[in-house]
Structures are given as structure tokens and as C-alpha cells.
Amino acid sequence: MSGDFSDDLRQAYVVAKNEFVKYLRGKKIILVGLILLLVWGLITALPVLFNESMTATDHFTGYVSFAYLLVVIIVAMFASGAISSEYEERTALVIFTRPIKKWPIFIGKLFAALMLGIVAMVFYYLLSILAIFAYTQALPPNILLSLAFAILYIFAATGVAMMFSSLVKKSGTSAILTFFFLFLITNILYSMLAVYNIEPWYIIDYVFTHITNAVLYGTTVMPPVSQPIMEGMSVMQPGYDPLKATGVAVVWGVVTLAISYLLMRRREI
Amino acid sequence: MSDGYPIEIRGLRKAYGSFVAVDDLNLNIEKNSFTGFLGPNGAGKSTTLKILTNLTKATGGDVFINGVDVNANPKEALRGTGTVVETPEFYTYLTPAETFRYIGEIIGMSSESIKTQTDEILEEVKMTEWKDNRIGTFSKGMKQRIAIGQALLDNPSVIILDEPTSGLDPRGTAEMRQILKGIRNGKRDLTVLMSSHMLYEVSDLCDRVAMINHGKLLLHDSLEKVMFSSGRKIVLRTVGSIEEAVSKLKGLKNISDVSIQGKEIILNLDGGREDQAQLMKDVVSLDIGIYSLAQSGNTLEDRYLDIIKESR
Numbered sequence: 001m002s003g004d005f006s007d008d009l010r011q012a013y014v015v016a017k018n019e020f021v022k023y024l025r026g027k028k029i030i031l032v033g034l035i036l037l038l039v040w041g042l043i044t045a046l047p048v049l050f051n052e053s054m055t056a057t058d059h060f061t062g063y064v065s066f067a068y069l070l071v072v073i074i075v076a077m078f079a080s081g082a083i084s085s086e087y088e089e090r091t092a093l094v095i096f097t098r099p100i101k102k103w104p105i106f107i108g109k110l111f112a113a114l115m116l117g118i119v120a121m122v123f124y125y126l127l128s129i130l131a132i133f134a135y136t137q138a139l140p141p142n143i144l145l146s147l148a149f150a151i152l153y154i155f156a157a158t159g160v161a162m163m164f165s166s167l168v169k170k171s172g173t174s175a176i177l178t179f180f181f182l183f184l185i186t187n188i189l190y191s192m193l194a195v196y197n198i199e200p201w202y203i204i205d206y207v208f209t210h211i212t213n214a215v216l217y218g219t220t221v222m223p224p225v226s227q228p229i230m231e232g233m234s235v236m237q238p239g240y241d242p243l244k245a246t247g248v249a250v251v252w253g254v255v256t257l258a259i260s261y262l263l264m265r266r267r268e269i
Numbered sequence: 270m271s272d273g274y275p276i277e278i279r280g281l282r283k284a285y286g287s288f289v290a291v292d293d294l295n296l297n298i299e300k301n302s303f304t305g306f307l308g309p310n311g312a313g314k315s316t317t318l319k320i321l322t323n324l325t326k327a328t329g330g331d332v333f334i335n336g337v338d339v340n341a342n343p344k345e346a347l348r349g350t351g352t353v354v355e356t357p358e359f360y361t362y363l364t365p366a367e368t369f370r371y372i373g374e375i376i377g378m379s380s381e382s383i384k385t386q387t388d389e390i391l392e393e394v395k396m397t398e399w400k401d402n403r404i405g406t407f408s409k410g411m412k413q414r415i416a417i418g419q420a421l422l423d424n425p426s427v428i429i430l431d432e433p434t435s436g437l438d439p440r441g442t443a444e445m446r447q448i449l450k451g452i453r454n455g456k457r458d459l460t461v462l463m464s465s466h467m468l469y470e471v472s473d474l475c476d477r478v479a480m481i482n483h484g485k486l487l488l489h490d491s492l493e494k495v496m497f498s499s500g501r502k503i504v505l506r507t508v509g510s511i512e513e514a515v516s517k518l519k520g521l522k523n524i525s526d527v528s529i530q531g532k533e534i535i536l537n538l539d540g541g542r543e544d545q546a547q548l549m550k551d552v553v554s555l556d557i558g559i560y561s562l563a564q565s566g567n568t569l570e571d572r573y574l575d576i577i578k579e580s581r
Contacts, residue, residue: 004344007377010377011375011377014371014374014375015375018360018363018371021362021363021367022360022362025362026362089358089361090355090356090357090358091357091358091359091360092324093324093354093355093357093358094357094358094359094372094416094419095372095375096322096323096324097322097323097324097347097350097352097354098347098372098375098376099343099344099345099346099347099348099350099375099376100344100375101343101344268319268324268325268326269319269324269325
């Protein structure tokens with residue numbers, strides 16, 4: 001039994017290795033690299049061009065406030081095609097007819113997608129810190145905590161992307177659904193609930209707000225605040241709670257991944 | 270559980286809503302046979318092969334490969350099984366050698382074994398020259414040769430092929446047939462189940478035939494028996510009088526029917542190869558100007574059409 005399990009894990013590693021080769025030999029990686037460098041370049045260059053006097057913290061919040069967008073782009077480009085591409089490109093006819101269970105295939109693909117997102121994010125954080133240090137000769141606070149929330153958001157967003165990947169036939173459709181769901185749908189829900197004075201802590205966007213807020217608040221919990229925006233109208237400013245945000249990210253990730261796996265298992269060719 | 274058949278199908282049923290694709294199918298494939306799996310479009314061939322290869326779950330019944338239940342333990346059942354289902358595609362960013370390594374690693378082969386077998390198999394499927402080229406640039410025929418090649422990795426005891434020449438041009442079809450003949454005649458201890466629409470291909474490659482229609486098994490027997498169960502159709506041509514030849518041929522032993530079709534005489538011979546050899550001697554001794562005597566090439570097609578027609 002344990003031998004069979006270790007063989008499953010070995011197969012998951014083989015699948016993950018092949019996914020990395022796919023990522024590295026594809027054109028998408030170049031596109032994502034260019035987008036990442038463009039975002040970083042603009043955030044780095046504009047304050048210098050306008051000769052703004054900013055602290056390391058100011059600079060860092062500028063960089064990390066775009067981290068979520070990069071995550072959405074990365075998962076929409078890679079994780080969203082992890083499952084659907086096997087069916088769309090008919091490679092499933094080769095891999096699924098081999099002596100391998102579905103879960104090592106799923107875990108291998110998930111691991112590769114997560115690793116790619118994490119490596120890209122660590123690279124973005126390193127570039128940002130280098131630029132901040134070169135500009136201010138100081139390091140911003142709570143770098144690792146912010147990075148941890150970025151990674152948690154990658155986990156939750158990857159779950160969403162893989163859920164769509166298991167659901168639809170084409171990788172392009174899955175990428176569009178992932179992008180609009182994470183960039184638009186949840187954003188609308190998050191904003192609308194806030195307008196109705198509800199703290200939308202259960203929406204996935206609650207996690208990415210912690211990427212920036214972690215820089216400012218560290219481990220201090222900040223309660224939600226109802227802020228008046230005009231006479232008779234106020235908007236809920238969601239709070240900052242690292243533990244709650246971690247829980248939300250884990251639940252989003254685990255639930256969407258479980259749905260994704262069940263859909264993949266049931267899917268026939 | 271298993272009666273020693275490498276492939277066993279028992280009471281197999283697959284329904285898509287109210288449409289029944291496979292209906293109580295029972296079929297045992299003999300060890301070391303090369304079985305052609307025939308039937309019209311929608312007969313249930315591909316569905317059966319997909320259930321055998323764990324791409325689709327059965328609604329009812331059981332399928333076993335080497336005695337292992339595919340539904341209960343697909344990983345174990347598919348160990349030692351090579352498959353080519355429909356027209357598979359390969360990872361376009363990999364070369365054939367990298368594809369074989371990927372599949373070999375999934376199977377659990379050692380690096381050394383993967384390397385050795387990759388070289389041997391690529392030679393066998395005539396793809397050595399393109400070993401290190403990315404598959405994305407390959408033609409359909411080349412991809413199909415890679416498909417056959419990957420099915421041979423790790424010396425499987427069972428190979429399941431779903432229309433391996435489908436969509437290939439005549440040259441690709443001929444090359445694929447040569448490769449399959451090479452596999453059949455090789456040293457491997459193999460059982461092959463191959464679905465095909467090409468009846469000539471089946472009669473050329475297979476030693477057994479199973480026919481299905483509406484998801485039910487119509488016939489399963491040796492190719493010889495299927496083709497000649499109602500006699501051998503022999504076609505003769507004469508430089509002499511056809512009418513005279515026909516009247517003399519009717520008097521020969523084991524001849525059940527003699528007719529004229531255009532400039533050819535068609536006769537039905539009851540019996541086997543020995544009887545056909547005797548017929549040739551007898552025809553020569555009749556001195557009726559016969560310059561050509563051949564077995565009809567459409568025998569399997571005729572039988573196939575008869576059986577499918579009866580099943581409607």
C-alpha cells in the first residue's frame with residue numbers, strides 16, 4: 001500500500017517535471033516575464049521621473065499593490081490550462097491510458113502551477129526590494145509577511161483557475177473565465193458588499209488586500225471600519241486580520257481544488 | 270475471475286442517457302492473438318476500447334486485462350498494456366525521445382531501459398531520424414508512428430489499437446501496416462486487439478475477428494472460419510467458352526454454386542485450403558482454357574456486410 005502511494009508520488013513528480021518543461025518551452029513564459037518587468041519598470045521609473053520623495057514603505061506598497069494583478073495573469077495563463085489542455089489537445093488519450101491514477105496527474109499539475117506562481121512572485125519581490133534599496137538605501141518592513149499573503153493568494157487563485165480548467169473544454173475559455181472571475185466578478189462583489197456596509201471577508205479578494213496591508217500593519221489586527229463617503233452613505237472598509245485571511249485563502253484553495261479534482265475524475269473522453 | 274484470457278469483457282454495458290452504446294457485450298481475447306474488432310460507425314467499438322483503457326466508465330459489466338478489473342484497479346490493469354486510442358496527440362514541445370522518456374518514467378522504467386528501448390522502438394517505427402525533433406512539426410503519419418512506438422514501451426503483453434490507420438494517406442497507411450506486421454511477426458509475446466474500418470487491413474494483419482453492432486457481439490472466431498464459413502469464393506477466367514466451362518465445373522467435387530459475372534466465372538468451394546489445391550488440379554485437367562484462378566479478395570467484406578445486414 002505504502003509502496004503504491006510512493007509510486008503515486010513519484011508519478012506526480014514526473015508529471016510536474018513535464019509541466020515545467022511545457023512552461024519553460026512555451027511562449028507564455030516570455031509574455032508573463034515581459035508583463036512582470038513592465039509592471040516593475042513602470043513602478044520603479046515613475047517616482048524617479050517625477051522626483052517624488054518616498055520612503056521604502058511607500059515604494060513597497062506601490063509594488064505589492066500590483067502583485068495580485070500579476071497573480072491573476074499568471075494563473076490565467078498557466079493553471080487555467082493545466083487540465084483542459086490535456087482534453088483539448090488530446091494528449092489525455094496518451095497519459096490517461098497509462099498505469100497512473102488521476103490524483104498524481106492532478107497533484108503534479110497543481111504543484112507545477114503553484115511553483116511557477118511562487119517563483120515569479122519571489123522574483124518580483126526581489127526585484128522590487130533591490131530597486132527600493134537602490135533608491136532609498138533602506139528596506140521596507142514586513143516583506144516576508146506580504147510575500148506570504150501573495151503566496152496564499154496564488155494558492156487560492158490557482159484553485160479557481162484549475163476548477164475552470166476541469167470544467168470547460170478549451171483552455172482559452174478557462175483562461176478568460178479565470179481572469180474575469182478573479183479580476184472582475186469577485187471585485188464587483190467585494191465592492192458592492194462594502195457599499196452595503198458588509199465586511200466581505202469571505203470573498204477571495206480579502207486575501208489580496210492583505211498583501212499590501214501586511215506592509216503597513218504587520219501582525220496587528222485592524223477591525224473593519226464603516227467610513228462615511230457622503231451624507232447618509234458610508235462604505236465598509238474591510239479589516240486586516242492575518243489569521244482570518246490565511247483561513248479564507250486556505251478554504252478557497254482547498255474547496256476549489258477539491259471541486260476541480262472531482263470534475264477531472266468524472267470527466268470522460 | 271480470469272480464465273487466462275489477456276482481455277475479458279463480461280456483460281459490458283454503456284449507456285449515454287437513453288442511448289445504449291454497448292449492450293451486454295461478452296468477449297474473450299485469446300492469448301497471443303491479433304484480433305480485429307469490427308463494426309459499423311456507432312457500433313460500440315471505440316466505447317468498448319475506451320472502457321478497456323479507463324478513459325470511460327462502464328454503466329455495467331466488467332472488463333479485465335490480464336485478470337485485473339480495469340474499473341476497480343485501473344493502474345494495475347493498465348500496467349503492461351500499450352494503447353493507441355483514436356488519434357492521440359503528443360506534447361508538441363517534446364521530441365519523440367523526450368516523449369518516450371516521459372511515458373517511460375510514468376510507467377516506472379529505469380533510465381537505462383528507457384534509453385535502450387527508445388532507440389530500438391524508434392528504429393522499429395522508422396522514426397530514428399526525427400528522434401530529437403519536436404513533435405509539433407510532425408505530420409499525422411509520423412505522430413501515429415510515435416503513437417505505436419509509445420505503446421510498445423516496457424514490452425507490454427497487451428496492445429489495444431483503435432483504428433491505427435484512420436486519417437492517414439495511402440502511403441502512411443501502407444507504412445503503418447508494415448510496422449504492425451513487423452510487430453505481429455516479431456519476438457514479442459503479444460496479444461493485440463485492434464479496431465478498424467479497413468477490412469483489407471484486418472484480413473492482412475489479424476488471425477481472429479470479432480464483429481459487433483448496436484453494442485452486441487455478432488461473431489468472434491478465427492479469420493479463416495469467418496471468411497470461409499460459407500465456402501470459398503473462387504474467381505476464374507477462361508480463354509475458351511464460358512458456358513462450356515461452367516457446365517464442366519458444376520460436375521466437380523465440393524462445388525456448391527457456379528455463376529457467371531461478366532467475363533468471370535464465380536464458384537463457391539466448400540472446404541479448406543487442401544480442397545482449393547485439389548480444385549486447381551481438377552480445373553487444369555478439365556482443359557477448359559482457364560488462365561486465371563484466384564480467391565475473391567472481398568471475402569471478409571462480403572461476410573462483414575452479410576453479418577451486419579442480418580443484425581439490423
